[in-house]
Amino acid sequence: MTISRRDLLKGTALAAGGTFVSALGFDLQPAYAQSRELKISGAREYKTVCPYCAVGCGTIAYVHGSGGLNTTRSVIHVEGDPDSPINGGTLCPKGAAQMQLAMSPRLEHSPKYRAPGSSEWEDVDWEWAMSWFARKYKDARDATFVERDAQGRTVNRCEGIGWVGSATVTNEDAYLITKTQRAMGIVYMDHQARI
């Protein structure tokens, strides 16, 4: 292809004209912009409690995914719950990052058991773990249950077991824990936040 001197001049004039027009007050950019879509707009909200300290800030976990056979439900965002009278929607840095706990690839999903004398943790299933726990609990209670104290008064208490509650338990959880453990005669009940 050959370009004559005349064609070159025409092209140059056209380009210069275009530059002139676009630089001085004519462009097709929209006067309104669409901002980025709100990433939590399609998520479901789950109200929950921050798992860390004893303050117990209310949080909202935003979850994507239906949980169908081919999808995994995953937390995409966590922020403070404005309805919570405890924090009014605010969160400290640790609480603000709590999504990293739920979505951590290092999160353990099954109970771990280290046999006496062993240096290795092994995966066990929940059923095995629960019956192991129940057995140990019963044995410890039988071995340390005190019916009468030194003065012969009936006390019916179990001194060999302590129960430590967590900052994440709700009022209802705490009620049930107290109820069941008192029924077993447990007297040493405390809270994680005091330790």
Next chain:
Amino acid sequence: MAQLPASGLAIRRMSASSTPAPGIRSEGPEYAKLVDISRCIGCKGCEIACKEWNELGIEPTENFGSFQSHRDLSADTWLLMRFTEVEVGGDVAWFIKKDACLHCAEPGCLFACPAPGAIVQYENGIVDFNQANCIGCQLCVSGCPFDIPRFNPATRKVYKCNMCIDRVEAGLEPACAKTCPTNAISWGTKEDMVALGERKVEGLRARGLANAVLYDPPGVGGTHMMYVVPHGDQLDQYDLPADPTAGAGALAMLGTVRKLGASALGLGLLAAGLHYLGFGPQVPEEDAK
């Protein structure tokens, strides 16, 4: 809670563009953040909330003898709490600065930007970077009086705080303002925040901090993130310029220079056209014989 725009975000200014602002209807109020430094406890919750919401990459921290998490802002750290230990009246004072975009009413970054639509200022006062249009020239970095935008060499784009424009448009407050446990970061209309800031300054002065000021520098037309500074006589220790202006030196002239160049081009074309009309095409001499 202020009212929200009916549809879309009206644009007030756009980089390297001569499209005039629509000005057809009022788009509701301007929003502003007010950072009360005297209430900040330095928990850095805002830093985390910013990273979490904007899905910014995690950068390793290092201990360099300060409470500060990182040494500097980056393309993945749009908000950094800066901590400085300063001697005030023979005592140690801990100066805290929430370092992030101040969203100037006259944004130096936008004036310096040569890429059409890469930097946009909405009617609500928020200055937003649109990375799709960014050409990575970093003129905005030199245009910013507060040294905020940061270049990412991997994507060859520049990034900064956008005041959670996606949240603001949906009626939510910015992530940093929402998470702040001591309510040191307030968020609302610019008017309300100025009034609140002035009240806070009065309160601080009554408490004996005679130099307390509201930092809303007029050199950049005011900002949409303002500070209540307890020690206003030591702004330099907070790393806050005392009198910032939009576009230092030649950068402010860029738009004018661009228009001058285009005008020269246009006038040249016009002259060529008139010459053609007046004298006709030039005929080669051998043809004329």
